Structures are given as C-alpha cells and as structure tokens.
Amino acid sequence: MSGADDPLGPGPRTKIRRLAERGRYDEETVYAILDEGLVCHLGISTPAGPLVVPTAYVRVGRSVYLHGAPASASLGTAVGGGSVCLVVTLVDGLVMARSAFHHSINYRSVVVIGAATEVTDLDQKRAALEALVEHIVPGRGEDARAPTDAELRSTKVVRIEIAEASAKIRAGGPNDDPDDLDLPIWAGQLPFSVVTGSPLADEHVPVGTAVPTYLTSYARPSSAAAGERGPGP
Amino acid sequence: MSGADDPLGPGPRTKIRRLAERGRYDEETVYAILDEGLVCHLGISTPAGPLVVPTAYVRVGRSVYLHGAPASASLGTAVGGGSVCLVVTLVDGLVMARSAFHHSINYRSVVVIGAATEVTDLDQKRAALEALVEHIVPGRGEDARAPTDAELRSTKVVRIEIAEASAKIRAGGPNDDPDDLDLPIWAGQLPFSVVTGSPLADEHVPVGTAVPTYLTSYARPSSAAAGERGPGP
Numbered sequence: 405m406s407g408a409d410d411p412l413g414p415g416p417r418t419k420i421r422r423l424a425e426r427g428r429y430d431e432e433t434v435y436a437i438l439d440e441g442l443v444c445h446l447g448i449s450t451p452a453g454p455l456v457v458p459t460a461y462v463r464v465g466r467s468v469y470l471h472g473a474p475a476s477a478s479l480g481t482a483v484g485g486g487s488v489c490l491v492v493t494l495v496d497g498l499v500m501a502r503s504a505f506h507h508s509i510n511y512r513s514v515v516v517i518g519a520a521t522e523v524t525d526l527d528q529k530r531a532a533l534e535a536l537v538e539h540i541v542p543g544r545g546e547d548a549r550a551p552t553d554a555e556l557r558s559t560k561v562v563r564i565e566i567a568e569a570s571a572k573i574r575a576g577g578p579n580d581d582p583d584d585l586d587l588p589i590w591a592g593q594l595p596f597s598v599v600t601g602s603p604l605a606d607e608h609v610p611v612g613t614a615v616p617t618y619l620t621s622y623a624r625p626s627s628a629a630a631g632e633r634g635p636g637p
Numbered sequence: 638m639s640g641a642d643d644p645l646g647p648g649p650r651t652k653i654r655r656l657a658e659r660g661r662y663d664e665e666t667v668y669a670i671l672d673e674g675l676v677c678h679l680g681i682s683t684p685a686g687p688l689v690v691p692t693a694y695v696r697v698g699r700s701v702y703l704h705g706a707p708a709s710a711s712l713g714t715a716v717g718g719g720s721v722c723l724v725v726t727l728v729d730g731l732v733m734a735r736s737a738f739h740h741s742i743n744y745r746s747v748v749v750i751g752a753a754t755e756v757t758d759l760d761q762k763r764a765a766l767e768a769l770v771e772h773i774v775p776g777r778g779e780d781a782r783a784p785t786d787a788e789l790r791s792t793k794v795v796r797i798e799i800a801e802a803s804a805k806i807r808a809g810g811p812n813d814d815p816d817d818l819d820l821p822i823w824a825g826q827l828p829f830s831v832v833t834g835s836p837l838a839d840e841h842v843p844v845g846t847a848v849p850t851y852l853t854s855y856a857r858p859s860s861a862a863a864g865e866r867g868p869g870p
Contacts, residue, residue: 503781555736
C-alpha cells in the first residue's frame with residue numbers, strides 16, 4: 405500500500421487552504437513528522453469550548469496512541485465525543501526577509517483527525533505503552549522494568565485511528581518582493597535544532613554506573629529538509 | 638498589580654486537575670513561558686469538530702496577538718465564535734525512571750482561554766506586528782523594511798484577551814517507587830535545548846555582508862528550571 409495510492413487526506417479539517425502548495429497528504433510525509441515529534445497537541449470539544457492539551461504520543465500503523473491517568477478529564481472527553489484533532493509541529497528555523505511582512509518560520513506540522521477509543525485489553529495496552537517508550541527513547545524498553553498488570557490497569561490508553569491527516573511544510577529562504585531585493589538588509593535563514601545535554605543521573609544511581617548509549621547518542625529521526633538558499637514554497 | 642494578588646486562574650478550562658501540585662496561575666510564571674515560546678497551538682470549534690492550528694504569537698500585556706491572511710479560515714472562525722484555547726509548550730527533557738510506568742517528560746506549558754477579536758485599526762495592527770517581530774527576533778524590527786499600509790491591510794491581526802490562564806510545569810528527576818530504587822537500571826534526566834545553527838544568507842545578499850549580531854548571538858529568554866537531582870513534583 406503506497407502513500408501515493410492511498411493518501412490520508414484532504415478532508416474537511418485537513419485540507420490545506422492557505423498556501424496549498426505547502427500541503428502534503430501522503431503517508432510517508434505525514435508519518436515521518438509524527439515519528440520525529442515527541443509531544444502532540446490534542447484538541448477536544450468541551451461544553452465550555454475547545455480545549456487543547458499537550459501530551460506524549462506514538463504512531464503505530466494508522467493509529468496514534470495517547471495515555472494518561474484513568475481519571476484524566478481530557479482523555480475521557482476525547483473518548484466520549486466525536487472526532488478529535490491532534491497536531492504535531494516541528495520548528496526548523498526562522499526566516500528573515502528584507503520586509504517585516506515576509507518574515508516567516510520554517511516548520512513541519514501534521515494535523516490528524518480521528519475518533520478516540522479507549523484500549524482496555526491489557527496486552528494491547530502493554531503493546532501500546534511499549535511502543536510509546538520505544539518512540540521516545542529507542543532501546544529504553546529493554547532496560548526499564550516492565551509495567552505490572554496493576555500499573556497497566558491504572559493507565560488509561562487511548563487510540564486515535566487516523567481518519568484523515570495532512571502535513572504542512574515550509575522550508576527554504578525568504579520570499580521577498582522583487583523590489584526589496586536590493587535593500588541593504590541581511591536576509592536568510594536561522595536554522596534551529598534540538599540538542600540533548602549530558603544525561604543527569606538521579607541520586608540513587610551508584611557512582612560509576614555507565615550511562616546507556618541510547619542516551620549518550622540520543623537523536624530523533626529527522627526528515628527535515630536540508631537548508632536551502634533558494635526561496636521556500 | 639502583582640501576580641500573586643491577581644492570579645490568571647484557575648477557571649473551568651485552566652484548572653490543573655491531574656497532579657495539581659504542578660499547576661501555577663501567577664502572571665510571572667505564565668508570562669515567562671509565553672514570552673519564551675515561538676509557536677502556539679490554537680484550538681477552535683468548527684462545525685465539523687475541534688481544530689488545532691500551530692501559529693506564531695506574541696504576548697503584549699494581558700493579550701496574545703496572532704496574525705494570518707485575511708481569508709484565514711481558522712482566524713475567521715476564532716473571531717466569530719466563543720472563547721478559544723491557546724497552548725504553548727516547551728519541552729525541557731526526558732525523564733528516565735527505573736520502571737517504564739514512571740517515565741516522563743519535563744516540560745513547561747501554558748493554557749490560555751479568551752475571546753478572539755479582530756484588530757482593524759492600522760496603527761494597532763502595526764504595533765502588534767512590530768511586537769511580534771521583536772518577540773521572535775529581538776532587534777530585527779529596526780533593520781527590516783516596515784510594513785506598508787497595503788501590507789497591513791492584507792494581514793489579519795487577532796487579539797485574544799487572556800480571560801484565564803494556567804501554567805503546568807514538570808521538572809527534576811524520576812519519581813520511582815521505593816521498591817525499584819535498588820534495581821540496576823540507570824535513571825535520571827536527559828536535558829533538551831534548542832540551539833541555532835549558522836545563519837544562512839539568501840542568494841541576493843552581497844558577499845561579505847555582516848550577519849546581524851541579533852542572529853549570531855540569538856537565544857530565547859529562558860525560565861527553565863535548572864536540572865535537579867531530586868525527584869520532580
């Protein structure tokens with residue numbers, strides 16, 4: 405099943421309306437962004453109005469899994485309601501144009517729409533939480549103490565099946581007006597990246613204990629476009 | 638007016654229900670997080686369900702300003718509806734516990750609830766967009782070509798007055814179960830930070846043009862808690 409043959413969108417809430425040339429609906433692009441991010445923003449409808457909640461997630465196939473406390477009001481509302489909206493945004497840098505008007509941010513984002521259902525089967529919960537740990541720190545699952553059944557029962561796991569999704573990407577340099585190109589103003593990109601500092605052991609780790617290599621060499625998978633000198637889309 | 642005397646919350650959508658000890662409602666804490674972030678996630682209600690949109694923002698006093706194209710469907714919906722929800726999340730690192738169950742993420746987030754109104758006065762729009770550029774790259778506003786009236790008219794500016802807000806902060810090391818502390822498993826924190834790469838001039842900048850110091854020494858203001866060895870809240 406190729407992404408080109410079976411696009412994830414567009415749909416009513418995922419169609420890229422502004423700057424449509426930045427929109428992508430293929431699985432490869434959407435999944436690469438979902439697999440790089442750590443925290444998503446979940447949008448749900450509450451009687452008082454919309455609510456947005458930042459939370460960790462993992463994509464497995466065409467589903468996204470979230471977790472929380474059994475009493476989590478936001479996950480409870482998500483499961484009880486209609487479809488939810490989930491967004492992952494990666495900021496790649498700042499775009500300095502000659503005009504204030506054309507300043508921009510380089511980013512990659514994904515919008516997912518789908519219905520949320522609670523996962524109650526313990527084996528399915530275990531698999532989803534294992535995938536979550538592996539998504540956040542590949543290799544950690546083999547070291548950490550696995551969840552007990554009691555811990556699994558005291559964790560709410562929610563699956564969002566991706567009904568539709570879109571990616572939006574801005575990369576490259578500024579798009580100044582032709583008349584501005586001769587202005588004596590520096591213009592270009594300031595790339596951003598997320599780096600990890602030195603792992604910091606807690607006070608119960610015996611002195612001299614080796615830091616796992618999956619932490620000393622930690623890096624997110626990246627699908628960021630290489631910095632380009634040309635104007636972006 | 639001090640933050641302690643005039644807290645921004647809690648309210649129905651900003652009260653921290655889970656792990657209430659992580660919640661803060663004072664202006665100083667909330668504003669510091671809003672002033673450090675670059676991109677927020679705006680939650681709005683649409684007839685099809687909730688929608689979340691990542692977008693740049695700036696806080697000025699007790700308001701947050703957003704901007705977009707005049708035809709922006711999300712900003713139009715935000716202005717036409719009831720209160721919106723806006724979230725800023727800063728990820729400070731990963732928390733490795735001995736048990737998979739107690740793994741966590743260190744973060745600082747703010748939830749803002751308020752009504753969105755369109756700013757139509759050109760001078761007010763100019764001031765909001767100047768503040769936005771200054772928020773994203775302090776110093777850039779003096780160099781960039783200022784917006785023309787036509788550019789201001791072709792930019793929609795939206796103000797969200799903060800009706801209520803809360804911050805949620807997790808910092809420090811893992812909170813393992815006492816029985817797990819003797820397990821031979823490394824535990825602690827992996828700090829994250831955002832760094833900038835070398836500024837990349839576009840092809841129209843004359844060779845030898847100096848890169849502005851506000852880019853070579855770029856840094857976000859930071860209110861991150863220093864790494865601690867003790868358990869987090």
